[in-house]
Amino acid sequence: MKINGVPHRSVRVHDDGRSVVIFDQTRLPWAVEELVLPDEDAVAEAIRSMKVRGAPLIGAVGAYGLAMALRRDPSVENLERSAAMLNETRPTAVNLRWALDRICTAVRNHPPERRADAAYAEAAAICDDDVETNRKIGEHGLPLLREIAARKPPGEPVRILTHCNAGWIATVDFGTALSPIYQAHDEGMNVHVWVDETRPRNQGAALTAWELGAHGVPHALVADNAGGHLMQHGMVDIVFVGTDRVTRNGDVANKIGTYLKALAAKDNGVPFWVALPHSTLDMSVRDGVREIPIEERSGTEVTDTTGRLPDGTIATVRVAAEGTVAANPAFDVTPARLVTGLITERGRCEASEAGLASLYPEKA
Ligand code: MRU
Numbered sequence: 001m002k003i004n005g006v007p008h009r010s011v012r013v014h015d016d017g018r019s020v021v022i023f024d025q026t027r028l029p030w031a032v033e034e035l036v037l038p039d040e041d042a043v044a045e046a047i048r049s050m051k052v053r054g055a056p057l058i059g060a061v062g063a064y065g066l067a068m069a070l071r072r073d074p075s076v077e078n079l080e081r082s083a084a085m086l087n088e089t090r091p092t093a094v095n096l097r098w099a100l101d102r103i104c105t106a107v108r109n110h111p112p113e114r115r116a117d118a119a120y121a122e123a124a125a126i127c128d129d130d131v132e133t134n135r136k137i138g139e140h141g142l143p144l145l146r147e148i149a150a151r152k153p154p155g156e157p158v159r160i161l162t163h164c165n166a167g168w169i170a171t172v173d174f175g176t177a178l179s180p181i182y183q184a185h186d187e188g189m190n191v192h193v194w195v196d197e198t199r200p201r202n203q204g205a206a207l208t209a210w211e212l213g214a215h216g217v218p219h220a221l222v223a224d225n226a227g228g229h230l231m232q233h234g235m236v237d238i239v240f241v242g243t244d245r246v247t248r249n250g251d252v253a254n255k256i257g258t259y260l261k262a263l264a265a266k267d268n269g270v271p272f273w274v275a276l277p278h279s280t281l282d283m284s285v286r287d288g289v290r291e292i293p294i295e296e297r298s299g300t301e302v303t304d305t306t307g308r309l310p311d312g313t314i315a316t317v318r319v320a321a322e323g324t325v326a327a328n329p330a331f332d333v334t335p336a337r338l339v340t341g342l343i344t345e346r347g348r349c350e351a352s353e354a355g356l357a358s359l360y361p362e363k364a
Contacts, residue, residue: 001168001182003032003214009173011052011061011127013120018071020064024051025169029210030308037061040069040082047089047096050201054170055244056130059095059279062086063126066103067119074112079104091293092253092331093244094282099126127172133277134174136345141180141240141275142187144343148237149189157192157218158184159237161227164198164255165207166242166275176275177240178211180343185217193219194230198255200301200328224257228264239265239272240343246276250336250351251288256329262338271340278345281356283363288333299326 001008014021014036024035026049035051037043043065046052052061069082083100090096106122107115148158166177174182184191193212198204205221212219222230230236239261245253252258252274265272285291303320320326339351349355357364 001173001211001215009127009131010054010057010169011064011172013064013124018068020061020068022046022052022061023169025053025207026051026306027314028169029206030314037065038068039072040065040086043068044086044089047086053203054165055093055095055242055280056134056171056176056277057169058090058093059099060123060127060130060172062089062096063099063103063123064120066100067116067123070107070119071116074115076108079107079115090295092295093280095244095277095279098279099123102126130172130277130279131174133279133345134168134171134176134179137176137275137277137343138174138179138183140345140347141177141273141343142183144238144271144273144348145180145184145189145191149184152190155190157190159192159194159235161194161196161230161236161239161261161270162208163196163204163227163239163241163258163261165203165211166240167208167211169207169211170242171277175211176242176277178208179275181212181217181240182215185215191217193217194227194236195219195221196224196227196257196261197221198257199224200305202305203255227261228268231264231268231270236265236268236270239270241272241274243274243276243280244331245282245285245288245292246274246280246342246351246356247285247288247292248283248356249286249288249353250339250342250356251292252334252336252339252351253288253292253294253331254334256332259332259334259338262334265340266338272338273341273343273348274334274339274351275343278360281360281363283356283360289335292331292333294332295330297328297330299328302326302328
């Protein structure tokens, strides 16, 4: 996607041929700052602190982290130790484990002196695959928006609600849930996006609203709790969200609050669609509610919030009384029965074992 007319990917290899360059997402939307990650420890820290985030992107950056580790020490012991260290940084999105496994498989049979090059090549392939996958997700989601647009009186927008950030900055490019929206806007469709602010870290306010604004897509930021009201009053035509892990039976882990949106959508007859790349599928898990590990993050993300002061400085301020204890589960699981369908790079399917098997027979 473009920033000020210049095409960018969310991760690229530095000119030194070794480090990777990312956008520091903790600085957005106030500043577009690149950050160089020179080694696997810097990659791990950037993922943990959410300077890079979004399921597909942490997979891609984690893959480069493992390549950097191999450049330093190509032994199998270091490969396994570094993969385990990177994998522990964030537990819910399965894309990280998927990408690290892909690197391990790609390098294991090479002699030590060839392993780092093989890992960099595989990480680049993961990035290219993500870009093409997300472009296709856009193509397969677009007809859903076209169908709604065809039923609308002239001049009325297709109104989409989204949660968290499943845009280009959460992936290598194009995004997942936002990909069909970008394609719809680019073909001239009248779309309007309700953007959940997504407390506690405000990925909707800071990232999705910034992305959509930069691309010229009409949108309005809403408090997380507004979605039910908007749906009740017929102001949402469809919900599009991304996901961090989809189980064999179609359960969906995504940013905390997604489940409540799915409940409200069900109660109001609003279609609730989930966009995912193949790297987000975890066929080893059946019952998402019981089996997907839910990341518990620091309570300070709830008691505090970060923003820009009138003098331009970025500051974190406390919003809860001193001494308040906070809990911070970062994800929830939406059971498959609340999901209208899944949008993948291979097409759309029911959120069920049979649906997923129809698109991914080799994984079934
Ligand atoms: O904690 P985050 O910001 O990494 O969580 C991101 C989400 O939950 C996204 O919706 C998900 O990763 C899909 S990204 C295409």
